[in-house]
Amino acid sequence: MSQSPGRKQENHKISRELFVLTYGALVAQLCKDYEKDEDVNACLDRMGYSIGIRLIDDFLARSAVKKCRSYSETADMIAQVAFKMYLGVTPSVSCSSAAGNEFSLILDKNPLVDFVEELPVERASLCYCNLLCGVIRGALEMVHLAAEVSFLQDRLKGDAVTEIGITFLRKPEDRKHRRN
Amino acid sequence: MADEALFLLLHGEMVAGLYRAAEQGEGENGRCTTKLESMGFRVGQGLIERFTKDTARFKDELDIMKFICKDFWTTVFKKQIDNLRTNHQGIYVLQDNKFRLLTQMSAGKQYLEHAPKYLAFTCGLIRGGLSNLGIKSIVTAEVSSMPACK
Numbered sequence: 001m002s003q004s005p006g007r008k009q010e011n012h013k014i015s016r017e018l019f020v021l022t023y024g025a026l027v028a029q030l031c032k033d034y035e036k037d038e039d040v041n042a043c044l045d046r047m048g049y050s051i052g053i054r055l056i057d058d059f060l061a062r063s064a065v066k067k068c069r070s071y072s073e074t075a076d077m078i079a080q081v082a083f084k085m086y087l088g089v090t091p092s093v094s095c096s097s098a099a100g101n102e103f104s105l106i107l108d109k110n111p112l113v114d115f116v117e118e119l120p121v122e123r124a125s126l127c128y129c130n131l132l133c134g135v136i137r138g139a140l141e142m143v144h145l146a147a148e149v150s151f152l153q154d155r156l157k158g159d160a161v162t163e164i165g166i167t168f169l170r171k172p173e174d175r176k177h178r179r180n
Numbered sequence: 181m182a183d184e185a186l187f188l189l190l191h192g193e194m195v196a197g198l199y200r201a202a203e204q205g206e207g208e209n210g211r212c213t214t215k216l217e218s219m220g221f222r223v224g225q226g227l228i229e230r231f232t233k234d235t236a237r238f239k240d241e242l243d244i245m246k247f248i249c250k251d252f253w254t255t256v257f258k259k260q261i262d263n264l265r266t267n268h269q270g271i272y273v274l275q276d277n278k279f280r281l282l283t284q285m286s287a288g289k290q291y292l293e294h295a296p297k298y299l300a301f302t303c304g305l306i307r308g309g310l311s312n313l314g315i316k317s318i319v320t321a322e323v324s325s326m327p328a329c330k
Contacts, residue, residue, distance in 0.1 A: 014227070014230065014231055014255045014256075015184065015187070015255060015256070017226075017227065017230055018187060018223065018227055018255075018256055019186055019187045019190065021222070021223040021226045021227060022187065022190060022191070022194075022219070022223050022301075023190065024222075024223075025219040025220075025222045025223050026190070026194055026219065028219075028222070029198075029215055029218075029219055033201065043197065043201075046197075047190075047193045047194075047197050050193050050196070051186075051189045051190060051193050054189055055185065055186070055189055058185045058189075086185075086186050115226070131190075
């Protein structure tokens with residue numbers, strides 16, 4: 001390889017920056033096209049969903065992981081393998097319900113907002129990273145796990161960390177019944 | 181590299197989303213291409229800034245074009261431009277025989293009429309990069325047979 005290892009790291013960083021910059025340009029364009037924040041959020045979620053249903057194939061092909069046996073394993077898989085593979089960060093997972101079907105991923109470093117300082121005043125309720133929610137939702141649906149994914153806390157809106165909440169919609173008992 | 185899949189999907193979604201919105205709204209296809217191109221322009225500007233932070237100054241236009249063909253294209257599309265031609269009077273033709281954004285679509289003439297939509301963003305990317313390097317340009321793309329494009 002004629003390139004030094006340092007150069008490779010830089011290239012790796014640049015491709016990630018390409019994605020982040022493209023995402024930023026996309027959000028900016030959507031803000032121009034739609035006046036209401038809810039419309040932009042919905043559009044981002046829909047796009048994320050379409051990406052998610054395709055991304056899951058790529059993920060399963062690259063990572064060759066075994067079937068997850070529980071919701072918490074699935075949440076761990078998303079945080080530790082998928083996020084690491086695609087965004088280079090590993091959020092921490094915590095279970096926030098006794099039933100074991102609500103989890104939150106806490107991101108203290110969100111690469112998508114690397115170049116964003118703050119949301120403009122007139123866009124206070126914009127969920128900048130709503131694409132991520134759509135992606136997770138779409139990917140889970142393709143492995144037959146219905147879930148609701150949304151942002152619980154967002155650093156861009158002044159919270160301390162960015163938190164994504166995943167609520168699996170089918171109770172574990174249903175899955176057992178199906179197997180029988 | 182996993183990032184590539186993410187970018188390819190995002191790009192595909194952007195093109196589809198913008199055209200879908202246009203169909204429901206005014207139905208003007210030209211505007212969509214312009215929007216995509218201007219998005220590419222913004223991204224190209226930012227990207228070239230970060231990319232050339234540490235590289236030496238470029239001697240002339242040809243040097244810049246070679247940089248775009250080799251380093252820039254390698255970083256963005258993981259391969260170099262296959263062929264660069266020029267008439268030394270300001271016109272350059274970059275040919276990529278396996279353009280990454282088109283390889284997944286088809287390997288021949290199928291869907292040829294949809295190809296330009298997918299090239300608009302990249303044209304903007306090049307135009308933005310050149311603009312931040314001090315060159316005003318017009319970038320157009322031509323696809324005669326996927327996945328090669330000029």
